[in-house]
Amino acid sequence: xxxxxxxxxxxxxxxxxxxxxxxxxxxxxxxxxxxxxxxxxxxxxxxxxxxxxxxxxxxxxxxxxxxxxxxxxxxxxxxxxxxxxxxxxx
Numbered sequence: 001x002x003x004x005x006x007x008x009x010x011x012x013x014x015x016x017x018x019x020x021x022x023x024x025x026x027x028x029x030x031x032x033x034x035x036x037x038x039x040x041x042x043x044x045x046x047x048x049x050x051x052x053x054x055x056x057x058x059x060x061x062x063x064x065x066x067x068x069x070x071x072x073x074x075x076x077x078x079x080x081x082x083x084x085x086x087x088x089x090x
Contacts, residue, residue, distance in 0.1 A: 001029035
């Protein structure tokens with residue numbers, strides 16, 4: 001996710017449109033974070049879902065991040081639309 005973010009930033013500095021790259025970076029970061037926190041909740045067992053525990057707080061925050069600026073499904077649509085536009089261009 002970090003490399004995708006750096007690539008998007010570099011492309012932006014070069015004056016390119018980074019819609020697809022930004023969507024890819026956001027999706028990779030939030031999906032990766034969700035996988036990690038899901039594993040942490042499993043490791044913590046019942047304490048992973050108890051209020052005021054760090055894992056529970058992180059779980060809530062990551063869920064919100066997946067929605068903020070577009071859910072994963074929205075990011076997939078943005079990426080797909082941009083790819084189709086690129087392929088259709090002569």
